Amino acid sequence: GENVEQHPSTLSVQEGDSAVIKCTYSDSASNYFPWYKQELGKRPQLIIDIRSNVGEKKDQRIAVTLNKTAKHFSLHITETQPEDSAVYFCAAHNYGQNFVFGPGTRLSVLP
Amino acid sequence: NAGVTQTPKFRILKIGQSMTLQCTQDMNHNYMYWYRQDPGMGLKLIYYSVGAGITDKGEVPNGYNVSRSTTEDFPLRLELAAPSQTSVYFCASSEQGSTGELFFGEGSRLTVL
Numbered sequence: 001g002e003n004v005e006q007h008p009s010t011l012s013v014q015e016g017d018s019a020v021i022k023c024t025y026s027d028s029a030s031n032y033f034p035w036y037k038q039e040l041g042k043r044p045q046l047i048i049d050i051r052s053n054v055g056e057k058k059d060q061r062i063a064v065t066l067n068k069t070a071k072h073f074s075l076h077i078t079e080t081q082p083e084d085s086a087v088y089f090c091a092a093h094n095y096g097q098n099f100v101f102g103p104g105t106r107l108s109v110l111p
Numbered sequence: 112n113a114g115v116t117q118t119p120k121f122r123i124l125k126i127g128q129s130m131t132l133q134c135t136q137d138m139n140h141n142y143m144y145w146y147r148q149d150p151g152m153g154l155k156l157i158y159y160s161v162g163a164g165i166t167d168k169g170e171v172p173n174g175y176n177v178s179r180s181t182t183e184d185f186p187l188r189l190e191l192a193a194p195s196q197t198s199v200y201f202c203a204s205s206e207q208g209s210t211g212e213l214f215f216g217e218g219s220r221l222t223v224l
């Protein structure tokens with residue numbers, strides 16, 4: 001079955017700097033890769049996703065890149081702000097299966 | 112739309128007790144899921160359903176049961192609670208299932224003592 005690894009487990013950056021979180025997956029059939037943000041005590045919410053026919057997707061300060069050959073995808077946050085502090089989860093999915101989540105990355109944006 | 116609603120938000124159980132976590136969604140989604148979240152472990156799928164009357168096991172189904180008699184409701188039953196079931200439980204739904212956004216409930220924090 002699918003296995004998703006995520007690094008780093010914790011990340012601290014200064015406000016205004018960039019943050020990068022990387023995930024690797026094992027099943028080459030996976031074709032959908034969402035990222036969820038979970039603020040402290042809140043529910044996870046989708047922030048961006050990418051499908052396997054696309055190499056990069058951007059939404060304002062957030063971008064996701066996908067390398068199908070290497071089976072890894074990354075979340076990039078630019079110009080970080082204190083409200084970006086949260087736990088971020090990546091996930092991988094292929095048709096007919098279920099989402100498999102990474103263990104999460106706790107991002108702290110220091111003022 | 113209320114989205115996905117879970118109850119209760121908090122519950123303390125004694126070992127061996129049973130309880131049901133309720134989940135209801137008002138988005139007419141066919142797909143519904145139950146996850147548990149342990150510290151540093153991400154979200155693990157317990158059970159899922161692709162429509163009323165259909166349920167299937169996920170990654171960690173032992174000690175749990177579900178039913179799906181209507182599109183809206185997907186309760187999770189814990190029988191004979193054990194300390195290992197102490198966790199935060201999230202119900203979720205999606206429209207497209209395989210490649211659709213998961214809409215999560217607010218979570219239910221369960222402690223088994």
